[in-house]
Amino acid sequence: EVQLLESGGGLVQPGGSLRLSCAASGFTFSKYTMGWVRQAPGTGLEWVSGISDSGGTTFYAESVKGRFTISRDNSKDTLFLQMNSLRAEDTAVYYCAKGYGFDSWGQGTLVTVSS
């Protein structure tokens, strides 16, 4: 059974940083593109970032480019999202998702940016 478990969310002040993790199990992690999708309170889904199976290629939404960095450790089946220069509008539940078609999702981790 595919499992994705996010962690690392919390309350942070504007301008601060957080690092999210997503621990994967139940599939061969190193064979799949992975992504992060967020959902601000009461709103829809917004793709944030993606990374190729090898980690050699990364993709970012314009809203986070230059502030967020996606990475992965295929030896530990873990996906990361380093978030710097956080803004109030980054407040959201962050989900990691598997594959080009996002066929499996974690339960999400809440990031709140507020003073």
Add this chain to the structure above:
Amino acid sequence: DIVMTQTPLSLSVTPGQPASISCKSSESLLHSNGKTYLYWYLQKSGQPPQLLIYEVSNRFSGVPDKFSGSGSGTDFTLKISRVEAEDVGIYYCMQSIQLPRWTFGQGTKVEIK
């Protein structure tokens, strides 16, 4: 970026009746490899989204056959043959042809009358 537009944005359905949701993309989702990269998800209250349909019309593992997807090019439809209480939630379409830019529709809220 490709814009995904869903209609309606909300739907109230009598149990046992069918429902239909439309998703239109601003550009064709047909890839040169012959595949069309259009997906449908359901997000129930307090839960992450779950994949229902991939590549327009293929039901994901474990998805009941009351869900069906159709369409081509820029126009797509998700149909629920008989809506039940467990089908309540927000339905999203998503495209992944224009990588590296995945984009979602606004969502359609389905409720029971």
